[in-house]
Amino acid sequence: MTALTQPIALARESRATRAGPSRGLDRLFRGAAYGSAILVLLVLVGILASIIWGGWPAFAEFGPGFVTSSAWNIGTEQYGALVAIIGTLASALIALVIGVPLSIGIAIYLTQLAPGWARKPVAMTIELLAAVPSIIYGMWGLFVFAPLFAQFVQTPVSNLVEGMPIVGTLFYARVPSGVGILTAGIILAIMIVPFVASITRDMLAQIPTVLRESAFGIGCTTWEVMRHVLIPQASVSIIGAIMLGLGRALGETMAVTFVIGNANRLSASIFDPGSTIASRIANEFNEADGMQLNALMALGCILFVITFVVLILARTLTRRVKIA
Amino acid sequence: MDAMTPIPATQAGGSPVRASRVRPGRRVADRMLRIASLLATMVGAVVLGSILVMLIWKGVEGFSFALFTQPTPGPGSEGGGIANAILGSLILTVIGIAVATPVGVMAGTYLAEYGRGSRLADVIRFLNDILLSAPSILIGLFVYTLMVRPMGTYSGWAGGVALAIIATPVIVRTTEDMLRLVPGTLREAGAALGAPPSKVIMSVTWRAASAGIVTGIILALARIAGETAPLLFTALNNNSWFSPDLMGGVANLPVMIYQFALSPYGNWQGLAWAGALLITATILLLSIVARVFIRDQRAR
Numbered sequence: 001m002t003a004l005t006q007p008i009a010l011a012r013e014s015r016a017t018r019a020g021p022s023r024g025l026d027r028l029f030r031g032a033a034y035g036s037a038i039l040v041l042l043v044l045v046g047i048l049a050s051i052i053w054g055g056w057p058a059f060a061e062f063g064p065g066f067v068t069s070s071a072w073n074i075g076t077e078q079y080g081a082l083v084a085i086i087g088t089l090a091s092a093l094i095a096l097v098i099g100v101p102l103s104i105g106i107a108i109y110l111t112q113l114a115p116g117w118a119r120k121p122v123a124m125t126i127e128l129l130a131a132v133p134s135i136i137y138g139m140w141g142l143f144v145f146a147p148l149f150a151q152f153v154q155t156p157v158s159n160l161v162e163g164m165p166i167v168g169t170l171f172y173a174r175v176p177s178g179v180g181i182l183t184a185g186i187i188l189a190i191m192i193v194p195f196v197a198s199i200t201r202d203m204l205a206q207i208p209t210v211l212r213e214s215a216f217g218i219g220c221t222t223w224e225v226m227r228h229v230l231i232p233q234a235s236v237s238i239i240g241a242i243m244l245g246l247g248r249a250l251g252e253t254m255a256v257t258f259v260i261g262n263a264n265r266l267s268a269s270i271f272d273p274g275s276t277i278a279s280r281i282a283n284e285f286n287e288a289d290g291m292q293l294n295a296l297m298a299l300g301c302i303l304f305v306i307t308f309v310v311l312i313l314a315r316t317l318t319r320r321v322k323i324a
Numbered sequence: 325m326d327a328m329t330p331i332p333a334t335q336a337g338g339s340p341v342r343a344s345r346v347r348p349g350r351r352v353a354d355r356m357l358r359i360a361s362l363l364a365t366m367v368g369a370v371v372l373g374s375i376l377v378m379l380i381w382k383g384v385e386g387f388s389f390a391l392f393t394q395p396t397p398g399p400g401s402e403g404g405g406i407a408n409a410i411l412g413s414l415i416l417t418v419i420g421i422a423v424a425t426p427v428g429v430m431a432g433t434y435l436a437e438y439g440r441g442s443r444l445a446d447v448i449r450f451l452n453d454i455l456l457s458a459p460s461i462l463i464g465l466f467v468y469t470l471m472v473r474p475m476g477t478y479s480g481w482a483g484g485v486a487l488a489i490i491a492t493p494v495i496v497r498t499t500e501d502m503l504r505l506v507p508g509t510l511r512e513a514g515a516a517l518g519a520p521p522s523k524v525i526m527s528v529t530w531r532a533a534s535a536g537i538v539t540g541i542i543l544a545l546a547r548i549a550g551e552t553a554p555l556l557f558t559a560l561n562n563n564s565w566f567s568p569d570l571m572g573g574v575a576n577l578p579v580m581i582y583q584f585a586l587s588p589y590g591n592w593q594g595l596a597w598a599g600a601l602l603i604t605a606t607i608l609l610l611s612i613v614a615r616v617f618i619r620d621q622r623a624r
Contacts, residue, residue, distance in 0.1 A: 029522035033438055036430035037448050040496060043489055044451045047462055050469035105364025113358055114365075122365075124615070129372050131611045133550025135578055136600055139585050140375045143382075190375075193368055221346070221354035244457060251459020253553035254582065278461050278553070285465075285557055300465045307459055315453050 051304060054297030061291065066298060072264040072280075079295035081302055083264050087181060087274035088303070091256060092249040094185025094270070099192045099249075100242055106193070107200035112222055112230075123201060130194035138258030141187040146178030146259060149186075154178060154271055173271035177261070182270040184260040191255050192245040199241035203234040236317050243314030251307045253278040277303040376604075383601025386594035396580060402591060406599050408562070412480070412575040413549070413603075416559055419484025420548050424491035425541055431492070432499025432540075437525055449500070456493040463489050464554035472558055480570030483559025490551055491544035498540025502533040539617040546610035550603050552578035577603050 058079060059066060069080025110123050154176035161168045173180070207230055215225045231238070261273020262283055275283075277299045285296050390405040397404025431448070439445025463486055471482040506529050514524035530537065561580055562573035577599045584596035 023520065026520040026522040029525070030438060033430045033434035036427045037434040037439065037445070039427055040431050040452050040455065040492065041448050043466075043492070044455050044458075046470065047458070047466040050466045051462065054465070054469055102364045102368055105361040106368050108357070109361040109365040113361060122369075126368075126372075128608055128611050131546055131607050132375075132604055133552070133578070133607065135550065135552045135581055136375065136379060136604055139581070139596070139600060140378055142585070144374075144378050190371055194372065197368070221350050223354040223357040224350065226357060247457050251461065253459070253461045254578075257582075258586070278459060281461055281465070282553060282556055285468075286560070297465065300462055303459060304462055308454060311454050311457055314457075315450065 048304060051297050051300040055294055055299070055301045058291065058294040058298035059301075061294075066295075067302070070264075070266045074292055077291045079291065079298075081277070081295075081299055083266050084275055084277045084280050084299055085302060085306075086266065087184075087260065088250055088276040088278070088306070090181050090270065090274070091184040091188055091260065091276055092246055094182060095188035095192060095249040096242065096246055097189075098186060099189035099196060099245065102189070103193050103196035103200055103241075103245070104238070106197040107204055108226060110197075110201050111204040112226065123198065126194045126201075127198045130198055132194075133254075134191060134252055135254040135258075137187055137191045138255040141183060141255065141259040142179070145187065146183055148178075149183055150176045150178030158271065170269055171271060172269050174269075176271070177273075179259050179261040179273055180269075180271050181260065181274045184256045184274075184276070185270075187255050187259050188249045188252060191252065192248055195248065196241050196245040199244065200234075200238050203237045203241065204230055207233050240314050240316075240318030243310055243317060247307050247311045247314060250310060251278060251303060253282050257282045379597070379601055379604060382594075382597035386596075386598030387601075391595070391598055396575060396584075396595065397591065399587075400589065404591065404595065406577065406580060406595050406602075408575040409577045409580040409599065410602070412559070412562075413577040415570070416480060416483045416487055416555070416574065416576055417545065417549055419481070420487030420491050421541065421545055423485065423488035424495055424544060427488075428492045428495025428540070428544070429499050429537060432496045432537075433503065433525060433530075435496065436500045436503035437521070437529065452493045452496050455489075456497060459553075460490055460551055461553040461556075464557045467554065468557040475571075477571055478558065478560040478573045480559055480574035483555050483574060483576065486554035486558045487548040487551060490554065491548050494544040494547055495537075495540045498543060499533075499537050502536025502540070503529055505536065506532045535617050539614045542610050542614040542617065546607045546614065549607050549610070550578060552582055555579050556582075 062069065062079065065080065067081050067085070069078075070082040071078040071080045072083065073079075106126065110119055110126075114122065150173075154173045157171050158173045158176055161171050211229055211233065212225055215229045220228070256276050257279040260275055260279050262275050262279060263273035264275060264280075265272070267274065281296050281299060281303075284292065288296055388405070390403060392405060392407050392410065394403070394405035395408040396406055431452075435445050435449055435452075439448070467482050467486040467489070471485060472478055475482070510528055510532060511524055514528040515521075519527070555576055555578055559576055559579065560573035561583055562575045581596045581599045581603070584592040584599075587593065587596075
């Protein structure tokens with residue numbers, strides 16, 4: 001990184017010749033900077049420690065069965081994470097399947113095809129939309145999208161596929177209410193599009209124009225320039241951007257809690273309500289105590305592990321590109 | 325930039341027929357890409373646009389003078405406003421930023437000035453990036469364990485700390501990035517005058533990067549203003565004006581929106597939409613201001 005090539009390393013030894021009050025201040029300042037940096041480290045360690053500590057009784061009680069059990073019974077104090085884990089992964093996967101092609105399409109349009117005057121304002125609007133709080137997407141999903149979705153997608157599709165093998169279970173809504181895993185996935189997709197699209201756009205825009213021009217110069221079509229020049233150049237960082245989007249989708253709470261239906265049922269249909277780890281914590285945590293609280297903390301641990309693996313992958317991928 | 329950039333028409337003796345200049349397969353692939361990416365942009369624009377339109381539509385409907393003067397109404401009662409939630413959100417955000425700014429700026433300074441090339445700085449930089457996109461609900465769980473459980477009550481302080489933890493990585497990241505933009509010669513000039521490192525940083529580097537650092541703080545403000553999940557278990561909510569010591573639940577916009585939107589009462593839902601519009605408008609405004617600041621910084 002640039003740190004190593006920068007010529008100056010604020011001479012640590014320069015203070016050796018100095019005395020007086022400014023030296024004390026200098027030490028204090030350095031200490032404060034160091035302490036603040038360590039604090040950032042401690043916060044992350046603290047987050048991990050606190051949820052492991054909170055979730056430990058649940059892990060100890062249910063053992064590995066906690067992850068594979070689909071029970072969530074507050075009366076009998078039987079808890080398992082399977083439904084929430086599957087809901088989390090399924091909704092995030094749906095979000096990627098829908099959101100990634102949209103984002104890449106938008107990025108391509110903005111960098112390659114859009115008329116010059118439209119590029120800047122549209123790109124800026126998309127970046128701004130990435131700042132809209134997720135609760136807004138959740139409200140829109142529940143009040144605007146879900147009723148339309150129930151009426152125009154769930155009901156007709158359910159009627160169409162009823163009784164068919166495989167699709168008949170996968171796309172059959174027992175109660176077409178509009179909320180469910182697929183709805184959550186779609187809302188998540190809408191939420192991550194501005195984010196992934198603006199990162200991908202930045203990555204594509206960073207590729208030197210010369211590369212693109214020489215490809216056009218030998219007679220490539222826009223598709224060929226994208227396929228053989230730009231995408232290979234930016235692929236690693238685009239995957240990094242997608243992983244960042246995935247990290248968001250996995251850990252998103254508010255947008256999902258509104259529209260997933262919050263049911264603890266393992267259902268084969270993506271039209272049926274379910275729950276994610278984050279939505280379950282948001283729903284139950286304030287009323288929980290005893291083992292339920294521990295089980296929710298343990299769910300938090302699992303979410304921590306899943307998202308952090310994804311985020312570490314994402315950061316490593318985007319980082320490698322910046323060095324190259 | 326024309327996709328149909330002509331290939332030298334050597335075949336067929338320079339026949340002017342277009343189809344012979346670009347193989348149909350190539351042309352179809354190219355058209356498909358154009359159409360697909362245009363469609364993607366249109367779908368994105370329509371969906372995101374409709375969210376904003378809906379938000380403005382429903383939000384403006386709920387706007388009234390009482391919104392800013394009256395506290396949130398009880399269940400089933402008429403009218404009411406969201407004044408206590410607005411004030412509570414302001415207080416929580418101010419606590420969050422007041423804690424996050426010194427820590428974030430100092431940590432960013434460490435990464436950019438003192439920690440260059442050190443292993444520790446690399447680790448912290450990496451973890452800060454992770455923290456930047458960590459699920460905010462986990463931060464809520466952490467602060468719950470750290471503050472709410474020991475103190476035995478939800479409190480505004482816990483909410484402020486949760487927001488500070490979310491804001492800090494944003495400030496660290498922008499501060500470091502902006503300090504790195506400051507040319508090394510400036511620091512050398514300061515050091516050559518005999519100023520100790522702390523003096524160089526405070527009166528040369530920081531000053532040169534000030535617009536960028538302020539941008540980071542504004543971005544952090546925009547980020548925490550709409551955060552809901554970490555407040556659920558820390559500040560919670562409250563239907564009345566809070567006590568000045570901030571103990572017990574503190575009303576705030578995001579949690580108010582969450583609870584009111586899911587309530588069966590019409591006037592509560594209206595207030596939720598009004599609050600949502602208020603928060604989104606604030607955040608968009610902050611983001612635009614941040615952008616203007618950053619343009620100033622880059623232009624220098």
